[in-house]
Amino acid sequence: MIGGSWRDSSDGATIAVEDPSSGATITHVADATVADGRAALDAAVAAQAGWAATAPRDRGEILRSAFEAITARAEEFAMLMTLEMGKTLAESRGEVTYGAEFFRWFSEEAVRISGRWSTAPNGATRLLTMKKPVGPTLMITPWNFPLAMGTRKIGPAIAAGCTMVVKPASQTPLTMLALAQLLADCGLPDGVLNVVTTSRTGEVMEPIIRDPRLRKLTFTGSTAVGRSLVEQSAQQLLRVSMELGGNAPFIVFEDADLDRAVEGAMLAKMRNIGEACTAANRFYVHEDVVDEFAGKLATRMGALTLGKGTKKGVDVGPLIDGKARDGVAELVEHARAQGATIVTGGKAVPGRGYFYEPTVITGVAKDARMMTEEIFGPVAPIASFRTEAEAIELANDTEYGLASYVFTTDLGRMIRVAEGLQYGMIGINQGIISNPAAPFGGVKASGFGREGGFEGIEEYLETTYVGIAP
Numbered sequence: 001m002i003g004g005s006w007r008d009s010s011d012g013a014t015i016a017v018e019d020p021s022s023g024a025t026i027t028h029v030a031d032a033t034v035a036d037g038r039a040a041l042d043a044a045v046a047a048q049a050g051w052a053a054t055a056p057r058d059r060g061e062i063l064r065s066a067f068e069a070i071t072a073r074a075e076e077f078a079m080l081m082t083l084e085m086g087k088t089l090a091e092s093r094g095e096v097t098y099g100a101e102f103f104r105w106f107s108e109e110a111v112r113i114s115g116r117w118s119t120a121p122n123g124a125t126r127l128l129t130m131k132k133p134v135g136p137t138l139m140i141t142p143w144n145f146p147l148a149m150g151t152r153k154i155g156p157a158i159a160a161g162c163t164m165v166v167k168p169a170s171q172t173p174l175t176m177l178a179l180a181q182l183l184a185d186c187g188l189p190d191g192v193l194n195v196v197t198t199s200r201t202g203e204v205m206e207p208i209i210r211d212p213r214l215r216k217l218t219f220t221g222s223t224a225v226g227r228s229l230v231e232q233s234a235q236q237l238l239r240v241s242m243e244l245g246g247n248a249p250f251i252v253f254e255d256a257d258l259d260r261a262v263e264g265a266m267l268a269k270m271r272n273i274g275e276a277c278t279a280a281n282r283f284y285v286h287e288d289v290v291d292e293f294a295g296k297l298a299t300r301m302g303a304l305t306l307g308k309g310t311k312k313g314v315d316v317g318p319l320i321d322g323k324a325r326d327g328v329a330e331l332v333e334h335a336r337a338q339g340a341t342i343v344t345g346g347k348a349v350p351g352r353g354y355f356y357e358p359t360v361i362t363g364v365a366k367d368a369r370m371m372t373e374e375i376f377g378p379v380a381p382i383a384s385f386r387t388e389a390e391a392i393e394l395a396n397d398t399e400y401g402l403a404s405y406v407f408t409t410d411l412g413r414m415i416r417v418a419e420g421l422q423y424g425m426i427g428i429n430q431g432i433i434s435n436p437a438a439p440f441g442g443v444k445a446s447g448f449g450r451e452g453g454f455e456g457i458e459e460y461l462e463t464t465y466v467g468i469a470p
């Protein structure tokens with residue numbers, strides 16, 4: 001969608017969209033060329049001045065209508081997402097609620113953009129600061145949350161008065177295309193949001209990133225791609241936000257409510273089939289309770305039913321593709337070869353679709369690949385620790401710093417551990433941390449910038465300072 005109209009790729013090429021539960025092709029979408037990418041940026045640039053001048057209330061009302069329209073059509077969006085991404089309908093419905101909420105939150109923020117007024121310390125001048133939209137923004141999103149990773153960027157950009165070019169992941173373009181039409185139906189002016197689907201990703205994105213008319217790049221995806229995009233963006237000194245990979249530790253202390261910890265573990269590990277940047281990647285459990293925790297978690301994980309996400313009674317859908325499934329299998333084999341014990345699961349499911357059994361592994365070595373790399377699948381490796389200091393040290397021993405989880409009933413310990421963890425987000429006694437009203441984001445190799453909360457809109461605003469001599 002460029003400048004408010006749907007078009008084919010300029011060379012007629014298409015991308016096949018696949019159902020990961022069967023490998024069958026669902027449909028085809030346009031495979032944009034470099035010229036199409038440029039046309040999308042042209043449209044965003046042309047719309048920028050008019051959009052920035054639109055009243056904040058009008059921008060907010062469009063977001064509010066879109067929130068209501070998505071909510072009214074929740075089943076349709078959930079079905080689309082399940083078909084292209086694989087997770088169960090129940091999980092997709094959860095993402096629709098979560099994703100739509102960013103529009104409601106930022107509809108409320110659009111009218112609260114403000115600067116400040118003060119007197120200089122020497123009394124000679126007055127200091128005024130005003131906020132302005134950053135300008136045309138390129139948004140690149142991943143396949144794991146096809147709606148929410150878009151609304152988390154589009155919501156604040158619309159609220160702030162920025163226009164945009166959105167590039168959804170090639171494997172899950174359908175949800176974003178449906179969202180673009182919905183926003184147009186809710187009154188978003190032509191050219192404010194342009195969507196480009198392409199499999200020639202680097203080739204089409206790089207000229208946009210290097211175009212001096214682009215003002216901001218926001219990316220959610222892997223750390224490897226994020227690094228290369230930061231390099232490309234350096235030429236234009238773009239404003240950049242990076243939501244990258246994670247390697248979340250999940251720490252259970254001996255004083256924790258163990259049933260609550262297992263409940264939290266199921267959410268932190270199994271939400272989105274483990275294909276979440278916030279997914280618990282490494283479980284560190286105090287040596288006094290590790291056997292009991294592993295036993296309870298394995299019972300819960302082993303009882304889950306795998307299958308196509310649209311089927312009733314299914315708890316866990318397929319992984320996104322064969323490469324993802326084989327990658328998970330390799331990590332499990334590596335841990336097994338080092339002497340770890342598979343308590344439940346541990347195998348890919350033969351046949352159509354990219355299924356991997358929910359798996360619990362104990363006695364996993366510190367240097368096992370699954371402790372240092374993102375697993376992105378339904379596998380829970382468990383190791384034990386003895387002291388609080390050791391738990392913090394193990395948790396921080398990674399280049400990543402996105403989400404982390406701590407289970408304890410000791411208030412002093414909550415504070416000490418939260419202060420010691422080098423993570424952008426810390427969940428205490430809860431297995432889900434994402435919330436549209438909170439600042440989502442990481443430190444270290446998990447990136448920079450925040451999405452959601454009061455901080456989210458700041459990423460799309462510039463500060464201008466005006467000094468006034470009275």
Ligand code: NAP
Nearest residue numbers: 141142143168169170201202205221222225243244245277
């Ligand atoms: P990815 O391979 O990095 O892809 C993400 C997006 O970047 C896709 O739209 C992809 O397009 C695009 N892309 C790939 N190569 C590119 C290039 N050279 N230039 C410009 N764009 C390029 O990541 P993924 O496998 O889709 O997503 C999983 C990763 O995302 C995990 O590491 C996960 O932790 C991270 N993630 C982070 C957050 C967060 O908020 N921190 C949230 C969700 C996911 P194509 O699809 O066309 O290749």
